[in-house]
Amino acid sequence: MSFLKYRLRMDKNVHLIMKILTVFSIVTILAILLGLLYKAYPILKTHSLTNLLLSKDWFPQKELFGLFPFISSTFQVTGLAMFIAVPFCLLASIYLSEYASKSITRLVLPLIDILAGIPSVIFGIWGIILIVPFIRDYVAPFFGKVSSGYSILTGGIVLAVMLIPVMVNILLEVFNTVSRGYKEASLALGATKWQCIKHVLLIKSAPGIISAIALSLSRAFGETLAVLMVVGNVTKSPKSILDPAQPLPALIANNYGEMMSVDLYDSALLLASLVLFIIVLFFNIIARVILRRLEKNNH
Template sequence: MSVSIIILVVLALSALGYFLGRRRALSLAAESGRKLHSLPGYYGQTVALFVAVPAFLLMIAWLFVQPMVIDARVDGMIPDSVIPEGGARSLVISDVRRIAGGLDAVLARNSLDEGALTDGRVDFSTVRGRLAEVGIALGNDVPTEVFEAAKAYRQGAKIGTLAMTLAVLVLSVGLGAWSFTRIRPDMRARNISEAFIKSLLIGSSTIAILTTVGIVASLVFESINFFRMYPASEFFFSTVWNPQFRGGSELGILPLLWGTLYVSFVALLVAVPIGLLIAIYLSEYASKSLRSVAKPAIEVLAGIPTIVYGLFALITVGPFLRDWFAQPLGLGNSSSSVLTAGLVMGVMIIPFVSSLSDDIMNAVPQSLRDGSYGLGATQSETIKKVILPAALPGIVGAILLAASRAIGETMIVVLGAGAAAKLDLNPFEAMTTVTVKIVSQLTGDTEFASPETLVAFALGLTLFVFTLGLNVLALYIVRKYREQYE
């Protein structure tokens, strides 16, 4: 039974438990003539929660542990003699999983008999041909031990799934029946239900925190591995980025960091003034009918896929800047440039500034406006002296969100700014950013344990620390202003 079917069955049992629990509570109250402690729905919720929650927790734990157990068992079946020279055991395990998945696809098509596969009546050459039919191409050098390990992996996964199905259903039905028999008129069902909900909320918060910790930990540990292979001083202070997967690499982050800051600065230079002016007009000057049309139209810019912006930068904006500005001024001959990517990215992040700033300006109490007008201030003076200062924390947050979006953008930079890692002040020169190089270093047929691959984690950690610094700086500015304003 697949995981999706198990989930549907448990949900169906949970719904059944709800109706049965609610009906039992009402019938017991009618028979005994006693008043229920809680509303009838809480008794049904108690049974439903006991049916679903422990079963789902068991299923999640099982799905997490089962692959590790099967991998450990299969790993013991693969002798060191079948590991390619210079290769990794993990790659062989990946081949085992791929072949096992192919066997499932072949058996699902009824092009191979499972009994013949299990007892060895089908030779490996026949299986290879059947796997090729479902898109799993195997070379002639695949050892027999790998094929046997794939059969064991598939069998172990099949047995594990069956055992998980039985365990989950038995736990679900057992706890549901137990909670059903405990229903009494004086049972504090509301407290039990609310305790479950509180635990769910705490668990959700914990998952979010642990996810953040896991992301940071993965970056830190892999970055440590990188700095064991490559000097940190050269990484942070070298001005040359020249990865060579066969040795002799120079992996200085300064050109990438400069390109990231340069492109983001140009984008913010476009987005912040335009976005703030749009927000001021929509909030303070525009009529309701115009605002209802203009604001959604502007927010459409945020919904356009970044690949479309990248193509627009590559085909339209880049050639225009090259033909009308760069070449006549003698500043460059390439359509890929910092200015191209920055302008297009600035247009993309305008809604991040305008929409959020507009919302925060509308949240400023009308009494502040009325007080300003009562003292004789004009509308423009009220906006400048009252509205903008009161909305400054939200505006800073909007600008920070736009900056983070610009720093993390990849596709527009790839198509609009190029991939050249260099230090240059000319905005018409092609440059690149940290995010582009993270992608390029982790794609392709490369060895994961090499410095040229692990450098992507060091780049990601540096970018994380940089954006964290921006957040801290913005928080400091907001708090300092609030102290003065209040």
């Protein structure tokens, strides 16, 4: 009898521990948000938020903390990366899910998984070895410009390659959820495979495609090292995509060590983190909610 009691008590205790751990892992999001708000509060008290977000002047020594150049660089690098990655990923995912034979998918998917596992610093090194000279020696002269090769375009290309595995994996899952019946019905009516893809598959999975894009966007916004290594890190609003820039994550990573000497610097950088966190959270939640709904409809 006492052994049974012991087992039951054990069960109860473990249950409690698990409950606490689960709640703890959910509460982390709130904790991060509150922590960032708390640290960003001093600067929000002395500067207006619109001024911080829209001013172009970033002179920490004079207590001017305009985040606009960094926010705009972030959007440019990310936008460029998406512009490059989306068509490739869409076409490749359609091919892999609809046309490719099983032996091809079995070969390609593991390779894409390997790409997913490569750390961002390796992407950065690759950018330095291959993309930077390419931009400097071929692309910039082609447009009649001089560029060091460290530019928004370089960052965009490196980031685009990093996004491929994220996007392709989600897109493949999304295409999988489109029920076979729809496709077969359209094929039976005499549509070619491509017509079926164009009029059935892409339409049915449009929300999923949007969420795949949103999810990759949120990944792209936060990507730090790879972009930092190739983007040039200059505190100026870039005029063209061949100019160097400094996105938000790079700003935080580059300056966090030396902030101690200036008042409010620390607070400004955590405000930058907060802005980043909110952007990422926004895209992430939208994407996840759409995906959840798709999955539910499918079950």
